[in-house]
Each structure stands twice: as C-alpha cells, then as structure tokens.
Amino acid sequence: MTAFYLNGTTVSVDLPADTPLLTAIRNELALFGSRFGCGAEQCGSCMMLIDGQAEFSCTRPLDSVAGRDVITVEGLGTPEHPHPLQQAFLAEQAGQCGYCLSGMLISAAALLSANPQPDEAEVRTALNRNLCRCGAHNRIVRAVLRAADQLRDTP
Amino acid sequence: MTAAAPKPALPGSLNANRLLSQWIGFDKSGRVSIRPGKVEIGQGIVTALAQIAADELDVAFERIDMQPATTATSPNEGVTSGSRSVTESGMALRHACAAARQIFLSVTAQRTGVPLDRIEVVDGRFIGPSGEIGSYWADADTGLLACEAPAKVKIKSAAERSIAGTTVARIDLPDKVFGLPRFIHDLRLPGMIFARVVRPATRGARLVEAPEAPAGCSLVIDGNFVAVAADTEATADAAATKLAARIRWDERDTLPEQTEMRAFLRASPAEKLTLADQPGRAAPTQTLRTQFYRPYLSHASIGVCCAVARFADDRLEVWSHSQSIFLLRKDLARVLGLPIEAVTVHHREGAGCYGHNGADDVALDASLVARAHPGSPVRLQWSRADELGWSPFSSAMLVEIEAGVDAKGDLVDWKHEVFSNGHLLRPGNFDSPSLLAAAELATPFEAPIAQNPPLASGGGADRNAFPIYRTGGLTLDIHRLLDMPIRVSSLRGLGAMVNVLAIEATMDELAATAGRDPVEYRLTHLDDQRAKDVIEAVVAMAGPRPAAPPDGYGRGLAFARYKGTSAYCAVVAEIEAEEQVRVRRLWIAADAGEVINPEGAAHQIEGGAVQACSFALKEAVTFDRRGITSNAWETYQILRFEDVPQVMTQLLPRPDLPPVGVGECATGPTVAAIANAIHDALGVRPRTMPFTADNLSLDMGNAP
Numbered sequence A: 001m002t003a004f005y006l007n008g009t010t011v012s013v014d015l016p017a018d019t020p021l022l023t024a025i026r027n028e029l030a031l032f033g034s035r036f037g038c039g040a041e042q043c044g045s046c047m048m049l050i051d052g053q054a055e056f057s058c059t060r061p062l063d064s065v066a067g068r069d070v071i072t073v074e075g076l077g078t079p080e081h082p083h084p085l086q087q088a089f090l091a092e093q094a095g096q097c098g099y100c101l102s103g104m105l106i107s108a109a110a111l112l113s114a115n116p117q118p119d120e121a122e123v124r125t126a127l128n129r130n131l132c133r134c135g136a137h138n139r140i141v142r143a144v145l146r147a148a149d150q151l152r153d154t155p
Numbered sequence B: 001m002t003a004a005a006p007k008p009a010l011p012g013s014l015n016a017n018r019l020l021s022q023w024i025g026f027d028k029s030g031r032v033s034i035r036p037g038k039v040e041i042g043q044g045i046v047t048a049l050a051q052i053a054a055d056e057l058d059v060a061f062e063r064i065d066m067q068p069a070t071t072a073t074s075p076n077e078g079v080t081s082g083s084r085s086v087t088e089s090g091m092a093l094r095h096a097c098a099a100a101r102q103i104f105l106s107v108t109a110q111r112t113g114v115p116l117d118r119i120e121v122v123d124g125r126f127i128g129p130s131g132e133i134g135s136y137w138a139d140a141d142t143g144l145l146a147c148e149a150p151a152k153v154k155i156k157s158a159a160e161r162s163i164a165g166t167t168v169a170r171i172d173l174p175d176k177v178f179g180l181p182r183f184i185h186d187l188r189l190p191g192m193i194f195a196r197v198v199r200p201a202t203r204g205a206r207l208v209e210a211p212e213a214p215a216g217c218s219l220v221i222d223g224n225f226v227a228v229a230a231d232t233e234a235t236a237d238a239a240a241t242k243l244a245a246r247i248r249w250d251e252r253d254t255l256p257e258q259t260e261m262r263a264f265l266r267a268s269p270a271e272k273l274t275l276a277d278q279p280g281r282a283a284p285t286q287t288l289r290t291q292f293y294r295p296y297l298s299h300a301s302i303g304v305c306c307a308v309a310r311f312a313d314d315r316l317e318v319w320s321h322s323q324s325i326f327l328l329r330k331d332l333a334r335v336l337g338l339p340i341e342a343v344t345v346h347h348r349e350g351a352g353c354y355g356h357n358g359a360d361d362v363a364l365d366a367s368l369v370a371r372a373h374p375g376s377p378v379r380l381q382w383s384r385a386d387e388l389g390w391s392p393f394s395s396a397m398l399v400e401i402e403a404g405v406d407a408k409g410d411l412v413d414w415k416h417e418v419f420s421n422g423h424l425l426r427p428g429n430f431d432s433p434s435l436l437a438a439a440e441l442a443t444p445f446e447a448p449i450a451q452n453p454p455l456a457s458g459g460g461a462d463r464n465a466f467p468i469y470r471t472g473g474l475t476l477d478i479h480r481l482l483d484m485p486i487r488v489s490s491l492r493g494l495g496a497m498v499n500v501l502a503i504e505a506t507m508d509e510l511a512a513t514a515g516r517d518p519v520e521y522r523l524t525h526l527d528d529q530r531a532k533d534v535i536e537a538v539v540a541m542a543g544p545r546p547a548a549p550p551d552g553y554g555r556g557l558a559f560a561r562y563k564g565t566s567a568y569c570a571v572v573a574e575i576e577a578e579e580q581v582r583v584r585r586l587w588i589a590a591d592a593g594e595v596i597n598p599e600g601a602a603h604q605i606e607g608g609a610v611q612a613c614s615f616a617l618k619e620a621v622t623f624d625r626r627g628i629t630s631n632a633w634e635t636y637q638i639l640r641f642e643d644v645p646q647v648m649t650q651l652l653p654r655p656d657l658p659p660v661g662v663g664e665c666a667t668g669p670t671v672a673a674i675a676n677a678i679h680d681a682l683g684v685r686p687r688t689m690p691f692t693a694d695n696l697s698l699d700m701g702n703a704p
C-alpha cells in the first residue's frame, strides 16, 4: 500500500511497489491526463510535479512517491477553475493533436514557479525535454510567456 | 427494362452517401448532431466542419455536436488524408446543411402560409414577419431528413457566411488542456484486459519454439504473432519485456545495406511508368544533372498506437484511431474470416497522425487477442520500440533531374526520374490484407507491396513530380519498386517532399548558374498568377537580407503548388550554419482558396513547416541487415524547442475560390528552402537528406 498526496488529497494505492507511477495514476486512480509516450524518460508526455519538480512518471516506481506531493495536469486546474497556463494555452490555441500538452503544462508550471518571469530562451530550454511532433512549439512558448505576464499582472 | 436515369452528381462525399439523415440530426433540446465520416487526426478538421455546418444551417456554432465516426452509421468517406477533408467532407456538409435548411423552411412556409422569402433563420429558429413560426427543434422528430439530398440547393455566397472564414477555437482542445479523457488510450470498458504484442526480434524472424506464459498472463500465439494479456497493464508490460528477452527467434538478413541505398533503389526490380514524354523545345546549350536522396522516415507520433477490441457471438467491435475505419473493417473481416457486417469500427482520437501509421496494425493485434478472449474487451497498446520499429515508414527515395537550358539560361527541356517504393499500403486496397500481423500468422496472408495512389488523387512517388514551371520538353519516369524490404506507406505529402526538393533546388541552381535572381528566374518560368502571387508575397514578408549577417548566414526560397491542384505555398528559410545547420526563421505565404478557420489553417501550415525542418535536418530511419535500429527517441531524433525556428505565416485571402486543405502544402517547400539557404551559406548543394554535417560533407565531396 502506497499513500501520497495527489492533487491535494491523500490517496493510497494497493499495487506492487515497482508499478510505474504513471500506470498507477491512469489505471488505478483513473486520471488520464498524464500520457504514455515512451516509458523511457525520453519524451515528457508523462510529466508530473513531484514535490514541485517536473518529473517523468513513466519509470518512477510507485513507492518512491510515498508521502510526497504529486500534481498532475488535472491538479493544475479545471474547466471551471483553470490555471493561468491552461487559460493561456487555450488563448493561444497552443496544440495540434494535444497529446504532448499535459507534459508541456507540467514543465511550464515548474518553470514559472522557479522563474516567474522567464524570457523566450528560458522557456525553450525548460521545455526542451518535452517532445512535440505536431510543430506546436512556438504557440506553446507564446502561451507560457502569456501566462507569465498574466501571473505578474494579477499577483 | 429501361436503365434508371443516372443520379445527378453531388459535391464531395455526398455523392456516394446521399441520405441527409446520415449527416445531420436535430434534437428537440436544440442540439445539432453532425456526423462526418472524416476523423480528427490532430489537424482541427472537426472544428472546421462544425463551422461549415453552423454557417449553412444558421445556428450558433456552440449548438453543434460533432459525432465521432463509426462504420455502424457514419457516411463512408474513405480515408482522412491528403488535405482532402475540406473538399470532400466540408463541401458535402455545406450542401447537405443548405439542403436541410431549405427542406425545413419550405415545410414551415407551407404549413404557415408565410412565403419562403419572408422567413429568416436566427440560431435555428424560423422567424416570420410577425414572430417565430417554427424551428429545427420543433420539427426534429418529423423525419424530414430521411431523404436523399436534392441536387439543387442554394449555398450561401462568401459574403453571406459569418462563421466559416472566421477564427474559431478548436472544439477538442479544452479536453486536452485539462487532461480529460479523450484519446483512444483513455478508453476503459468494464472487464477490460490489457495486452501487449511481442514482435519478432527482427524483420522476417521466425519463432523457434513457443514460450511459456509468464505468471498471471495468457499468451496468444499464431505463427510468428505473439501477444500477452493480463488483468493489469503493468503485468502485461512486465510480461512482454520478459518474453522479448526470453523468446528465441530464427533471424536472417532481409534488409539492404543502409549505406548502399542509392544503388538498391536504382537496381531493384521495378515497374516503370512514363507520365510525360515531350521532346525539348530546342537543343540545350547547357545541361544540369542533379540527384537527391531521402532516407526512410518515420511518423514518430508522440503517442503510441493503441486499439480496443471486443469479440463476442461471432461479432467484432473495435475502437481505433485509424484514418480509414471502413477500409480497416474490410481487412479485419478478411483476416478473421468474418462477414464484413459482423465487424464494427468506431473512431477515437489518437496522437497526431501524419499519414498511415500503425493505427490499423494495432487494431488487428488487439482483435487477434480479443478473439482468444471472447467477451472481454482487450486494450492493446504498442511500446515506443514497436511504434518506431514497426509502423509503416515513408519510402526511401531517389530523384534525378536533367534540366536543359538555352544560352540565356531559360529552360528548354526537363527530365525527372523517381526511384521509390509505392506510397500506399493502407488496408482494404489490396487482394490480400495489408495489416502487419496478417503476414505473421501460422496461415499467413501474402504481404502486399505498396502501390502509388492514382494521379487523380495526387499520386504517390510521383506526387508533385510535374514541375509547375514552363520547362519546354518534359519527360517523367516513375520507377515503383516491386520488392519492399522495409514496409512503407503514406507519410505527409507522400513523394511531394523529395520531388519539390529536387525541382526547387534545381531551379535555384539553374538561376545561379545563369547569374540570375532566383525569384525572377521562377517568375519567368511561371504562367499561373496565383503561383506568382504567393512567391511575391513571401519575398515581401521576408524583406531585405540583413545588412550585416552573422557568420554562416544563408537564405533560400522555394515554392510549390501541392499536388499541382491544391494549395500554393512559398517559403523563405533563414539559416545559420555552424557545426550543424540551424533554421532561425521561416516566412510562409500560402493560397488555399477559401479558408474556413484562418488561425487553424495558419497553425497547420506552421506545424507542417516545423515538422519539415525536423525531416530536413534530423531524421533518418536506420537499420542493419536484419532490423530497424532507430527504435527509440535517442536513435530517432526529432526537432526540439531550442531548435525550432520562428515561423511567420500569411494566407492570401481568396474567399471566392474553392477551399483546399493546407496540412501538407508547406512540407516540400520548407525542406527545399532550407536546402537553398544552405547553399547560400556554405556554397554546397545539399543532395542527401537529412542535411547533417556528415551528409553535407559527403555532398561537398561529390560535387563536380
């Protein structure tokens, strides 16, 4: 049994300790926002915030997050209460197929909490681990910069 | 007996699917269901189709519910590909919705006595001179749409449209930004079991002996097809990994030498098709010979292929991200020996799809496992290695051009020769099913060899081989390989990428050799005003070269009209060549006729251009004599954020011209513009894709 905080509430999961965190969250906890892309820390689709850091969840054993704080894209915001990043992604229509977006949002959220006013180059560097095949990169960068602006204007 | 009069032609896919109720449904509660047979593959088509429908019906965009396609009820619209969706589905829906509006209004006019021309439609309500006299919702249940679309309907003019032609937010994007279940990967059904396939160690390998099932798993083995199923995904994954390490395969060399691909393409048995054979207009004073090679490319979707299948009572139900659910149904029925009526395929969205990837193949994998577990829904998802190692690729290609010019440097003759596998291996098109596992079974189906789609649908290896320029003479020979050592099918633009690269790099070189400006040189050889307009537009966008360019700076231009019949697109690329080539900025001007969703179209063009930078600079499928070695992101690299150029896009306003798709128009011109910019920067003519430092020094060495 592994207990941790998921999007602000305590959950406990009865799965083998080495089950990948991504699989546990998608299949056991039925949160489908985090995506499988490679299972090898090479694409970023599975990223979650673990104690505030953007981390790959596809290779992360479940028991390694015991007692920790895990946030998935669903924990960033909802259609009723969107995170500024989610608002900005919609405003910029940042996404083609959208498969990469949860990982992008998580990476961007980690960036903005460490560096609330990044410039464009810093955004690109922060997102460089996240792959997008549809070529939505520039819109994603614009969306992150827009969210940063909004966070600055509404403290 | 007299033959029935032929039915009048209807626009797009309506011609073959004439029943209005198949496309449109109204609901008492004020909702409108639109049911296209085309599917969302990440390109935003569903949003554009909703815009067309809302406009023609005169209802608010928000009232439209787009229904996912299913073979059970949707119109059969063939394949969602080739930038044809707006033409085929959009124009069908425009006509069908105008017809529906007309039918509802005439019934209302008859019933109320209010003349037709005094009735206005306001968000679905019918308003007469003295108020509301009806609505789509009031008559929702009256069966008015249970009829074939009439041939004559009044379609709105460009000026009358208020939704199509404006920027509308993508319908599907909120779910994806909030992480709500929407993809095929997120589908869960009661009692679902999870499966993985264990593909042969290398191509053509044979199973030596059947392995034992790992604990808690069931094995499905049929010939060389091996899959494993379990109650949880983690168990199935772990079992597949264990099996892959344990199973013994009898392997052999079946692939060509990667370093000898040019010779392989030239020497393989092939079917030769001569598409043009006109003698030159004069004897050339000078002849330029060029040759371009592109390796096999992968779709490299960020998501892996996935399908859900349930087999019960001799019926098969499948959920799939296939681009062609009806054709997939046909091949599934053939492989499983079922009547076609016993198979239903429902579409669910997958990750971005740029052509015929493994979506259809994984659907057969899942169906084979489902047949062995009657009653249980089976979810089968590929691994990243399956995805990059076994999805159909885009064929390696060799293109050779011989261009003859007169004393001024103007073209008098042009010969273009293509050596390539076919670019079409989609299911349902061949005597034998083309799905991957069909050829792996104990009683295998013969694996078909890729064909080229007919020229009328844009061709395959020959796509964009016809130069748009006035060339004088023209000889066009296409060699389609009759062996297919590496399984290939359709990828964005098919042969257009290499043909456009070849033509546009050759035009650039001809201009330079004649000491002429590359823009002037192209314009001189063009008759089509729309072509000239996009070239001039992109030149204006890019502006003059910087006064003091950095070291390694280069600029190049290229142009094509996709398929010769679709969108016009001109690109200027700005690069910096240091150790590696970096694309800094791209300017793109395009003319796609009427544009349904301008921002959506610009986004698609931009996405295609960024992907083209990746193809141009980074990508190559690698292999040894036995198997594919580029089966992870480490070994199949794509462009990342830090290398993505700025992209400026402009769509020329042409609201009165027929709309064409834009998804593929930028691919060829972007690759070619980069090649021309590399020459500008380094003086070398890139002939070998991708344009890496190694390949450029190879091309430098081979220069005459």
Ligand code: FES
Pocket: A035, A036, A037, A038, A039, A040, A041, A042, A043, A044, A045, A046, A047, A056, A057, A058, A059
């Ligand atoms: S799925 Fe975790 S990095 Fe690709």
Ligand code: FES
Pocket: A095, A096, A097, A098, A099, A100, A101, A131, A132, A133, A134, A135, A136, B042, B302, B351, B352
């Ligand atoms: S939007 Fe498709 S992978 Fe990024």
